[in-house]
Amino acid sequence: MSSSALKTFPGGLHPPDSKQATAGKPIELSPLPVELILPLSQHIGAPAEACVEVGEFVLKGQMIGRAKGFVSVPIHASTSGEVIAVEPRIHPSGRLLPSIVIKPDGEESWCELFPADPEKLTAAELIERILQAGIVGMGGATFPTHVKLSPPDDKPIDTLILNGVECEPFLTADHRLMLEAPKQILAGINILRKILQVEKTWIGIEANKPDAIALLQELCAGTGIEVVPLAVKYPQGAEKQLILALTGREVPSGSLPMEVGVVVQNVATAAAIATAVIEGKPLVDRVGTISGPLIKKPKNLRFHCGTPLQHLVDLCGGIEHPPAKILAGGPMMGQTQLTLEAPATRGTSGLLLFAKEDLPLRPQTPCIRCGRCVQVCPAGLLPTTIAAYVRLDLIEAAEQTSAMDCIECGCCSYSCPAAIPLVQSLRQAKGMILEKRRGA
Amino acid sequence: MLASIVTLGLIGLLAACALGFAAKKFHVEIDPREQALLDILPGANCGACGYPGCAGYAKGVVASGSIADICPPGGQTVMQKVAKIMDLAPVTANPQISVVICQGDNKKAVQKYNYLGLTDCRAAQKLADGPKTCPAGCLGLGTCAMICPFGAIEMTPDSLAVIDRKKCTGCGKCVKACPRFVIKLTPLDATTHVLCNSHDKGALVRKYCQVGCIACQICKKTAPGAYEIENMLASVVYDQHREADQAVDKCPTHCIRNFASGYPDGSRFAAPTVPIKKTKAA
Numbered sequence: 150m151s152s153s154a155l156k157t158f159p160g161g162l163h164p165p166d167s168k169q170a171t172a173g174k175p176i177e178l179s180p181l182p183v184e185l186i187l188p189l190s191q192h193i194g195a196p197a198e199a200c201v202e203v204g205e206f207v208l209k210g211q212m213i214g215r216a217k218g219f220v221s222v223p224i225h226a227s228t229s230g231e232v233i234a235v236e237p238r239i240h241p242s243g244r245l246l247p248s249i250v251i252k253p254d255g256e257e258s259w260c261e262l263f264p265a266d267p268e269k270l271t272a273a274e275l276i277e278r279i280l281q282a283g284i285v286g287m288g289g290a291t292f293p294t295h296v297k298l299s300p301p302d303d304k305p306i307d308t309l310i311l312n313g314v315e316c317e318p319f320l321t322a323d324h325r326l327m328l329e330a331p332k333q334i335l336a337g338i339n340i341l342r343k344i345l346q347v348e349k350t351w352i353g354i355e356a357n358k359p360d361a362i363a364l365l366q367e368l369c370a371g372t373g374i375e376v377v378p379l380a381v382k383y384p385q386g387a388e389k390q391l392i393l394a395l396t397g398r399e400v401p402s403g404s405l406p407m408e409v410g411v412v413v414q415n416v417a418t419a420a421a422i423a424t425a426v427i428e429g430k431p432l433v434d435r436v437g438t439i440s441g442p443l444i445k446k447p448k449n450l451r452f453h454c455g456t457p458l459q460h461l462v463d464l465c466g467g468i469e470h471p472p473a474k475i476l477a478g479g480p481m482m483g484q485t486q487l488t489l490e491a492p493a494t495r496g497t498s499g500l501l502l503f504a505k506e507d508l509p510l511r512p513q514t515p516c517i518r519c520g521r522c523v524q525v526c527p528a529g530l531l532p533t534t535i536a537a538y539v540r541l542d543l544i545e546a547a548e549q550t551s552a553m554d555c556i557e558c559g560c561c562s563y564s565c566p567a568a569i570p571l572v573q574s575l576r577q578a579k580g581m582i583l584e585k586r587r588g589a
Numbered sequence: 590m591l592a593s594i595v596t597l598g599l600i601g602l603l604a605a606c607a608l609g610f611a612a613k614k615f616h617v618e619i620d621p622r623e624q625a626l627l628d629i630l631p632g633a634n635c636g637a638c639g640y641p642g643c644a645g646y647a648k649g650v651v652a653s654g655s656i657a658d659i660c661p662p663g664g665q666t667v668m669q670k671v672a673k674i675m676d677l678a679p680v681t682a683n684p685q686i687s688v689v690i691c692q693g694d695n696k697k698a699v700q701k702y703n704y705l706g707l708t709d710c711r712a713a714q715k716l717a718d719g720p721k722t723c724p725a726g727c728l729g730l731g732t733c734a735m736i737c738p739f740g741a742i743e744m745t746p747d748s749l750a751v752i753d754r755k756k757c758t759g760c761g762k763c764v765k766a767c768p769r770f771v772i773k774l775t776p777l778d779a780t781t782h783v784l785c786n787s788h789d790k791g792a793l794v795r796k797y798c799q800v801g802c803i804a805c806q807i808c809k810k811t812a813p814g815a816y817e818i819e820n821m822l823a824s825v826v827y828d829q830h831r832e833a834d835q836a837v838d839k840c841p842t843h844c845i846r847n848f849a850s851g852y853p854d855g856s857r858f859a860a861p862t863v864p865i866k867k868t869k870a871a
């Protein structure tokens with residue numbers, strides 16, 4: 150492979166990519182489910198506050214949850230219909246969290262929309278439209294986009310990076326979107342460029358998607374946007390790793406990309422931004438890959454936010470046996486689901502179902518000090534050491550060993566022959582360090 | 590050979606002189622009461638007093654000249670000695686003891702998913718609020734047992750935390766560490782407890798646990814003053830704990846236990862007939 154010549158980052162690994170089942174399948178539209186469950190928390194930050202009542206009729210795109218605070222976004226009805234419940238429902242996190250349940254009327258009637266010409270809007274107006282549309286990072290992190298686009302004045306941004314890497318195995322949603330809606334993505338990029346006034350714009354795509362690279366390169370010719378093929382390696386799409394690969398800049402420990410003058414946005418987010426600004430439509434649907442060995446007909450589906458996972462499974466041929474593992478997102482960083490009753494939300498980039506035989510479950514044994522976790526860690530940490538600190542409740546030692554720099558990519562757990570829950574240990578360390586800092 | 594012996598000897602001598610000099614020069618005068626306090630404190634450095642360890646407590650007490658902050662593990666005996674050293678009136682330290690108010694081990698309570706991660710209740714609690722269907726029961730991964738500075742907590746083979754009434758000093762560290770809030774500090778002489786922490790309705794509790802409180806009111810009817818039922822969960826009114834024993838055999842789900850007649854199933858602790866008063870921690 151010529152991957153040695155391609156740009157990349159240190160560490161990482163090569164899980165089987167398992168994308169062939171859906172890479173060639175065009176995006177299909179999911180029909181409406183019987184009910185839509187819209188959690189008020191579909192993003193990182195403060196949950197929205199419900200502003201509709203049971204029995205109320207809502208239109209598609211109507212705001213049904215108000216943003217609460219700066220790091221928060223509004224929630225919108227993803228179709229027209231009746232609000233049949235405002236109550237705690239099972240959330241992708243496995244908890245019961247406040248949600249708005251809508252019974253669709255099947256009409257898909259939009260609320261009044263206000264299309265606009267991005268050329269005529271100021272940066273502040275553009276950001277306001279992005280906030281009002283409830284746009285969040287669609288790669289899975291669901292961080293409110295307007296926050297990322299409003300860096301403090303002392304942090305000048307000179308580079309915009311579009312993340313089209315999609316390094317998680319199985320997932321092909323971004324790949325299909327780049328092939329099927331490249332103009333939409335470019336329109337979004339132009340809006341982002343206008344807001345940030347950057348000198349340089351890159352689109353990073355893993356070299357395993359040559360068709361998307363060629364298409365975007367052709368469309369970007371003469372626009373100043375550079376499309377760069379990247380080495381196929383997990384986690385190439387992680388923010389800091391992507392920045393390092395493309396710009397050679399290293400985000401310092403404990404800081405955000407803006408520290409080195411960079412903003413990273415996912416390609417699907419860019420497309421959603423274009424829809425929001427130009428057509429005035431909020432984020433009410435998204436594309437996700439429904440796949441995994443248990444799924445009979447794997448697909449890339451554009452579904453309404455709030456669609457129960459079971460509905461998506463049924464659209465892909467249903468399943469014969471109850472799954473042993475349900476994952477929302479990719480296999481490396483996705484979230485295990487308790488049940489298919491949970492809804493797919495703004496951050497659901499995929500739904501993967503596995504049978505027991507597909508899971509490489511091994512009993513946990515003591516660390517054999519092979520050093521593989523250290524070798525693969527893209528953040529340059531010592532996962533096994535930090536895990537030991539966590540076992541011994543030595544939180545200060547974990548903090549001093551840079552546990553906070555962990556990006557939770559899962560490379561350490563993936564490669565550990567002793568099946569030690571390393572990434573969970575790191576997460577635990579991070580949680581306890583934050584707790585300690587809050588208390589201190 | 591001789592040269593090296595002489596050199597080493599000289600180095601040793603020099604270092605000894607330097608150390609001796611430093612000890613004299615940098616000698617810190619400490620209040621003799623501080624040392625006296627240190628001698629009688631339990632020496633567990635558990636921090637339950639609110640100071641960093643026993644030395645911190647001794648220093649704090651001497652500096653403030655007050656014994657408002659008590660040493661819970663030391664209990665009444667130690668506090669009396671502290672008062673004597675400080676020449677103050679003794680404060681009452683109501684002796685307390687921690688109790689895990691749950692008996693839903695892995696045989697008796699249902700799990701909602703198969704947990705394979707870290708052996709730490711705090712980590713498990715972060716995954717969909719823990720693997721147990723019951724939202725409040727003991728997760729059995731032993732975070733409290735790891736934290737307890739007195740080695741007072743054992744995990745039963747079916748993963749239930751049980752606290753040794755002889756060893757627990759009531760320091761309360763486990764109470765703070767448990768992510769399920771299923772450990773309570775209770776008066777030492779109260780031996781009868783409702784061992785359930787779930788506020789769910791009875792019908793729901795029955796679905797996930799064989800020994801959960803279903804708020805049927807029988808305990809309260811049997812010994813009216815000794816029980817109260819709040820939000821679907823019974824508890825002993827500790828001022829009147831002596832009558833509570835009458836209801837132990839009446840509870841249909843057997844979630845009331847008098848520790849005087851034994852510990853929860855699977856525990857290796859011997860049944861204490863009377864609560865043992867603690868003095869100095871061993």
Ligand code: SF4
Pocket residue numbers: 515516517518519520521522523532533561564565566567568569571
């Ligand atoms: S990969 Fe696992 S066994 Fe190897 S050093 Fe890391 S923790 Fe230990």
Ligand code: SF4
Pocket residue numbers: 690691692693694698723724725726727784785786787794797798799800801802844
């Ligand atoms: S119902 Fe009560 S006894 Fe049973 S697991 Fe829950 S807290 Fe424990």
Ligand code: SF4
Pocket residue numbers: 689710726727728729730731732733734749750766767768769770771772
């Ligand atoms: S009492 Fe709390 S900390 Fe102890 S094992 Fe049970 S859940 Fe874990």
Ligand code: SF4
Pocket residue numbers: 686687736737738739740741742752756757758759760761762763764
């Ligand atoms: S069981 Fe709890 S209260 Fe008792 S000594 Fe141990 S940590 Fe302290």
